[in-house]
Amino acid sequence: MLVGDGKGNRIDGGAGDDRLDGLAGDDVLIGGKGNDRIDGGIGADRMEGGDGDDTYFVDDRGDRVIESGAQGGVDTVRSQVDFTLGDSIERLYLTGTANLHGMGNALANILYGNDGNNVLNGGKGADKLTGGAGADTFVFDHLETGANADTILDFQSGVDHIEIDKDIFAALAPLRPGSPATLDYGRKAASADTHLFYDASAGTLYYDADGSGSAAAVALVTLRGKPMIDATDIILA
Numbered sequence: 695m696l697v698g699d700g701k702g703n704r705i706d707g708g709a710g711d712d713r714l715d716g717l718a719g720d721d722v723l724i725g726g727k728g729n730d731r732i733d734g735g736i737g738a739d740r741m742e743g744g745d746g747d748d749t750y751f752v753d754d755r756g757d758r759v760i761e762s763g764a765q766g767g768v769d770t771v772r773s774q775v776d777f778t779l780g781d782s783i784e785r786l787y788l789t790g791t792a793n794l795h796g797m798g799n800a801l802a803n804i805l806y807g808n809d810g811n812n813v814l815n816g817g818k819g820a821d822k823l824t825g826g827a828g829a830d831t832f833v834f835d836h837l838e839t840g841a842n843a844d845t846i847l848d849f850q851s852g853v854d855h856i857e858i859d860k861d862i863f864a865a866l867a868p869l870r871p872g873s874p875a876t877l878d879y880g881r882k883a884a885s886a887d888t889h890l891f892y893d894a895s896a897g898t899l900y901y902d903a904d905g906s907g908s909a910a911a912v913a914l915v916t917l918r919g920k921p922m923i924d925a926t927d928i929i930l931a
Contacts, residue, residue, distance in 0.1 A: 835859035843913040865889040875928040
């Protein structure tokens with residue numbers, strides 16, 4: 695274990711599975727090759743794991759976690775503050791009990807909320823989202839192909855919400871922000887005015903830009919356990 699002196703250190707672990715702790719100060723911590731555990735401690739720290747499956751501990755909004763695409767492994771951030779995953783980082787766990795925001799990147803991320811009321815946004819890619827305890831909001835502001843549809847693992851109707859950006863999902867633009875969406879049920883759009891429908895047999899919510907027209911619907915998110923949902927579970931932003 696390599697530990698700083700609380701004065702703003704640069705620590706390089708080199709090869710091997712290292713544990714780096716910066717303590718106080720604005721530190722630069724570099725894990726190098728290996729499966730490293732990096733904790734900047736108090737202060738705005740720069741943390742870089744390098745190759746391997748690295749785990750970072752974030753407790754300051756000024757902390758930076760750096761991974762490059764050339765560096766292999768599955769990397770995890772455990773954050774006590776709002777956090778957006780940088781490039782080449784796969785997993786985010788929000789910790790503590792505060793109401794936090796967590797956002798993914800273009801990869802297929804895994805995002806976990808904490809016991810607070812979290813806001814989770816997977817970004818691009820086929821993400822797996824778990825809100826945890828609390829009334830959580832899952833944000834969708836990217837229109838992608840069905841292959842990149844996200845999965846929510848613990849959605850609770852009447853508690854959690856799915857938030858859809860109506861500026862991205864243009865067919866919903868006439869609806870007022872903050873209002874519940876209009877939701878139909880089935881395996882396809884029932885009319886030209888049906889832009890959101892839920893296939894309860896699969897637990898999948900679809901967006902269809904032209905309703906019952908010729909354009910294909912896009913799978914937006916699948917809810918594990920196939921819970922029954924209604925329009926009040928979906929809000930527009």
